[in-house]
Amino acid sequence: MKLEVSNLSYSFYGRKVLREISFEIGEGEFLGLMGPNGSGKTTLLRCLTRYLPEATRAILVDMKPLHTLSDREVASTFAVVPQSSSTDFPFTVKDVVLMGRIPHIRSRIASTSRKDIEVVSAAMEVTGCASFADRPFSELSGGERQRVVIARALAQAPKALLLDEPTVYLDISGQLEMMDLVRRLNQEQSLTVLAVLHDINLAARYCDRIALLSQGSLEAIGPPEEVINSDTILNVYGVDVAVRKDPFTHDVFVMPRTVRSRASRDGMRVHVLCGGGSGGPVMRQLVDSGCSLSTGVLNVLDSDYECASDLQIPIVAEVPFAQISDEANDENLKRIDEASAVVVSRFPVGPGNFKNLEAAMYALDKGKRVMVMSGGGPPSIDFIGGKADAYIKRLVEAGATLVEDVEDLIRQLAGTEAVA
Amino acid sequence: MRTGTSKADAGQGRGHSSPFFRRNPVLFIILLGVLLLVSALVSVLVGTLGPIGPGHPERISFSQAVDALFGGGGDMYVTVFWELRIPRVLLAGLVGASLACAGTAMQAVFRNPMADPFIIGVSSGAAVGASSAGLLGLTALVGVAAPALAFVCALATVMVVYKMGTVGGRVYVDTLLLSGVALAAFLGAVVSFLIYFAGEDYHQLIPWLLGSLAAARWSYVAMIAVPAVAGTVTVLLFGRELNALLLGEETAHNLGADPEFLKKIMLxxxxxxxxxxxxxxGIIGFVGLIVPHMMRIVVGADHRKLIPAATLFGASFLIWADALSRTVIQGEELPVGIITALCGGPFFLYLLRRSRGTGVMS
Incomplete structure (x- = not known):
């Protein structure tokens, strides 16, 4: 089945819920539909199923405009799996799955045909609910019910499966089972799938393409690795995320940082000397407390480098695994000149990055405030036979302040600011 | 109808075998049909002038009664059986069937097992009609004028409730339900007001308000048969769609049923x-509420089985209730609504308690 949506707009009481949405879904494709609450995802699904019948001219199913189809044809084109299903009435699982045949039974008088029963049995078999076919639907667990509803959807023999956040009420194993089942149907029966999903990582893992809606407009559409990046997620959701690739599957996944506005970064200028993963939490909390940061010198691929780039902090960078070059060091010192305080995180010191400690001494010479994170133990992680520890002692003697932890650091910095 | 897959049954290790009649609904419905015939026949023989019932100086034997049914044994017996008893039993059957079938449909439309046929204001509207007929000097329970007025007022009330619950062509069942409740309270006050001024006529109104089949006659039977039969057939034709509606209006739509049309035609x-x-x-309560419940326990929620079962059993139920109302007190006749409420109330409470374990009202 080929589905084309061109310039679909929908208004509800004068409020534009969908604005000129255009996209296509090909046969057998698995498209994820994402976006914040209220961005129009469910409305889009309802336009497709004609539950909201006003916008049907913008939708083509296999080249046929949606408004030319009968109710039964629409119901045998799209089968819908809602977030959850419940009823106060004692339907059995079989009763519920049998409802999927309604669009195919033409006569009101006819009883259920042999073919209907075969289709229903096959649907229950595929979804694994044949074993509880006679149990009351209302007594099932959330995951079992969703499987029954998928069986009902299959009994409709649809061309496409529309899922509206099918996993919201399921635990993590239920979510994966559900998505695995949908993907299996998608691949084995080349059933086209359009799924509204809230979980970005789940979507990235299962979808061929992702469509990102924002305030009723289609913000982006494409493969997960193209659509999901920290800029689009920040634009659409207003959330800072780091985007990584799963080392095993190479699926992209996001790690949320914090909800914040980037505007409030005009606080005190602080330069952070770090490395080896020691600087991440320091930089994040300093950013949250409103400081304007820079950092260096960091090797590209160092996790502090990634962290700083996620936070969009200016970085003085060095090529991977290389010693700090003179050029990089000079740039680092220039950054220190611009800063009013320097923080030395508790980072591992070796011959390659010893210059970062020397940079701290440079800062003291320039009369900058220097904070050394002690973390309660020895201030550095010394890989050069005590030379680093000795150097830190000298820094403290020359006027650097030892701080316990990040909170202590922020308190001390606030004091500095008050003096300045 | 058989939908069972043997594999599904075999795979069920938890002893969840469905009850016998749930697997054989057709047999159950046939049995209900037989029960209805037997009930009707027995009920015809029950009463002051009959072989069954409280003692009476002129008690007749079975053979005399059967003789009278075929026109023998004197004019009085023919009159009793053919002009009073038989129309009355038929009326009881038709009214019971109508209430049970309408109750089933209402519970589906409102997706609420507590709904009954009076939920959209029929009974309160009819009560205004019937009591104003008394005030207007139309003899309340004789002739066609009072029932006609009750019928018109009932439908007018439903129209008002329906209008209140409809916005932009869509029927909102929650609003509908609340409008029904509010209007029923208002019309209840109107009825009280009318009764207050009705004086002596008030006594004529009591049997109607409490629900009674005492006024049965052939013309009533003929007039009720039309909506009863046509209505039952209509509801039956929409059995599959009603099933889908119980999982929500959007789901019904997604399954190819038109929920707006369905709600309208069912209402x-x-x-x-x-x-x-x-x-x-008059107002015969509880039949439309509990009969669908009882049948759901036996045949399940599938309307294609539930509607015939509830309709047939509703007919039998009211026939028994009426027979009881004629015999329970010697020489007196209780309004049948008292009997149905006396049986229905406790049974309903039992159902409530029973459903607590599962959270399912079945």
């Missing part, structure tokens, strides 16, 4: 069936 049909029953026999 209309149920209103006509109920209004017909109420106009002639």
């Amino acid at each position: 209309m049909t149920a209103a006509l069936m109920t209004a017909g029953a109420v106009a002639f026999c």
Whole structure:
């Protein structure tokens, strides 16, 4: 089945819920539909199923405009799996799955045909609910019910499966089972799938393409690795995320940082000397407390480098695994000149990055405030036979302040600011 | 109808075998049909002048009664059986069937097992009609004027409730339900007001308000038969769609049923069936509420089995209740609504308790 949506707009009481949405879904494709609450995802699904019948001219199913189809044809084109299903009435699982045949039974008088029963049995078999076919639907667990509803959807023999956040009420194993089942149907029966999903990582893992809606407009559409990046997620959701690739599957996944506005970064200028993963939490909390940061010198691929780039902090960078070059060091010192305080995180010191400690001494010479994170133990992680520890002692003697932890650091910095 | 897959049954290790009649609904419905015939026959023989019932100086034997049924044994017996008893039993059957079938439809439309046929204001509207007929000097329970007025007022009330619950062509069942409740309270006050001024006529109104089949006659039977039969057939034709509606209007739509059309036609049909029953026999409570419940326990929620079962059993149920109302007190006749409420109330409470374990009202 080929589905084309061109310039679909929908208004509800004068409020534009969908604005000129255009996209296509090909046969057998698995498209994820994402976006914040209220961005129009469910409305889009309802336009497709004609539950909201006003916008049907913008939708083509296999080249046929949606408004030319009968109710039964629409119901045998799209089968819908809602977030959850419940009823106060004692339907059995079989009763519920049998409802999927309604669009195919033409006569009101006819009883259920042999073919209907075969289709229903096959649907229950595929979804694994044949074993509880006679149990009351209302007594099932959330995951079992969703499987029954998928069986009902299959009994409709649809061309496409529309899922509206099918996993919201399921635990993590239920979510994966559900998505695995949908993907299996998608691949084995080349059933086209359009799924509204809230979980970005789940979507990235299962979808061929992702469509990102924002305030009723289609913000982006494409493969997960193209659509999901920290800029689009920040634009659409207003959330800072780091985007990584799963080392095993190479699926992209996001790690949320914090909800914040980037505007409030005009606080005190602080330069952070770090490395080896020691600087991440320091930089994040300093950013949250409103400081304007820079950092260096960091090797590209160092996790502090990634962290700083996620936070969009200016970085003085060095090529991977290389010693700090003179050029990089000079740039680092220039950054220190611009800063009013320097923080030395508790980072591992070796011959390659010893210059970062020397940079701290440079800062003291320039009369900058220097904070050394002690973390309660020895201030550095010394890989050069005590030379680093000795150097830190000298820094403290020359006027650097030892701080316990990040909170202590922020308190001390606030004091500095008050003096300045 | 058999939908069982043997594999599904075999795979069920938890002893969840469905009850016998749930697997054989057709047999159950046939049995209900037989029960209805037997009930009707027995009920005809029950009463002051009959072989069954409280003692009476002129008690007759079975053979005399059967003789009278075929026109023998004197004019009085023929009159009793053919002019009073038989129309009365038929009326009881038709009214019971109408209320049970309309109740099933209403519970589906409102997706609420607590709904009954009176939920959209039929009974309160009819009560205003019936009591104003008394005030207007139309003899309340004789002739066609009072039932006609009750019928018209019932439908007018339903129209008002329906209008209140409809916005932009869509029927909102929650609003509908609340409008029904509010209007029923208001019309209840109107009825009280009318009764207050009715004086002596008030006594004539009591049997109607409590629900009674005592006024049965052939013309009533003929007039009720039309909405009862047509209504039941209509509801039956929409059995599959009603099933889908119980999982929500959007789901019904997604399964190819038109929920707006479905709600409208069901409300209309149920209103006509109920209004017909109420106009002639007054407010007979609990039949439309508990009969669908009882049948759901036996055949399940599938309307294609539930509607015939509830309709047939509703007929039998009211026939028994009426037979009881004629015999329970010697020489007196209780309004049948008292009997149905006396049986229905406790049974309903039992159902409530029973459903607590599962959270399912079945």
